[in-house]
Amino acid sequence: MNLLDLVSGPVGQQLIGGLSNQTGASDSSVSSAVSLALPFLLSQMNKNASTPEGAANLDKALNDHPGSVLNNIDGLLNSGNMADGLGILGHVFGDKQNQVAQNIGKQSGLSTGNVLQILATLAPIVMGFLGKQKQSNNIDQNGISGLLGGLLGGMQQTNGTELSMIEKMLDSNGDGSIMDEAMDLGSKLLGGFFKK
Template sequence: MDLNSLLSGSIGQQIIGSVASKIGVDESQAKTAVTSAVPMLLSALNKNAQNGNAEGIANALEKHDGSILDNLSGFLGQGGNQQDGQGILGHILGDKQQNVESAISQQSGLSTNQVTQVLAMVAPIVMGFLGKEKQAQGADSSGIQGLLGNLLGGATSGEGINLGGFEKMLDQDGDGKLGASDVMGMLGGFFKK
């Protein structure tokens, strides 16, 4: 399954509907925010994997095994798990989280506070979806990068934010490249748990 299939399928519709009702916006704004947030999170994970942290991501996916998708309506009905979502975001995006929130805010017309809520709702679902795909494909740490690459293969159809621009936001040391020092800054100890 690629990213477009996830976002346009029943899971995507559930997420968008729940986001719209939780933060009190119309579904078109919620859709713009979600279809921007999901590729950003997957792109950040993909860059982390490319830069040598695939094993750490694989370990994190043992916790996020896809079971969240078995009761997605229950998870969303409770407004998600903001604490878990914020933890995931802090580790994946690090000090670039505000830049990401601003970019999605500009794209969707939502306030940055609303975008923070959207990202925190979506992050555990993205990890759960990735965990389920990992299990379905029997991927180990060496297969994580390929799995993420396949999911992101559908991310270039025009919806959402240009991933190249997103990768510039993640350049934590300002050297114009997304390298190991950027990744370490983003990850902290998250994937070592």
């Protein structure tokens, strides 16, 4: 099972429904936020893992996320504890996490707080999926970037131009000018997968 299979199935529907209930937002708004957040998370993780130190740090973090969360989405949603997710976001995006949330919020119509809640819930799920893949395929830190690159490559069959737009946004000063293109990528990849 790849990540798209995961989020297009019962886990994705459960996640969207739960986040919609928590935030009071529509399923379509939550879906828009998730569909953009996922490529952002994977792209930035891949960028971070491109250095030996970054790959080692991510490898260590994945050892703490063996995938059990995938079998307990309700528990994650109902716990109300976002500490793990916020910690992951801090490692992935650094001081850009609020900027990312603000721009996703502009496109999805959600508040920055709601987007941060969605990101903080999505992050452990992504880490759990990656941790499970690492464990089942015996991937060490030298293979982390390959794992992420394979997932990103499977999500799109382009030359990477759209993903570089995401990276450009992460490196920008937050004017959000390329968020339409990034949202197009997110919608193209996942837009139809979260609709019940």
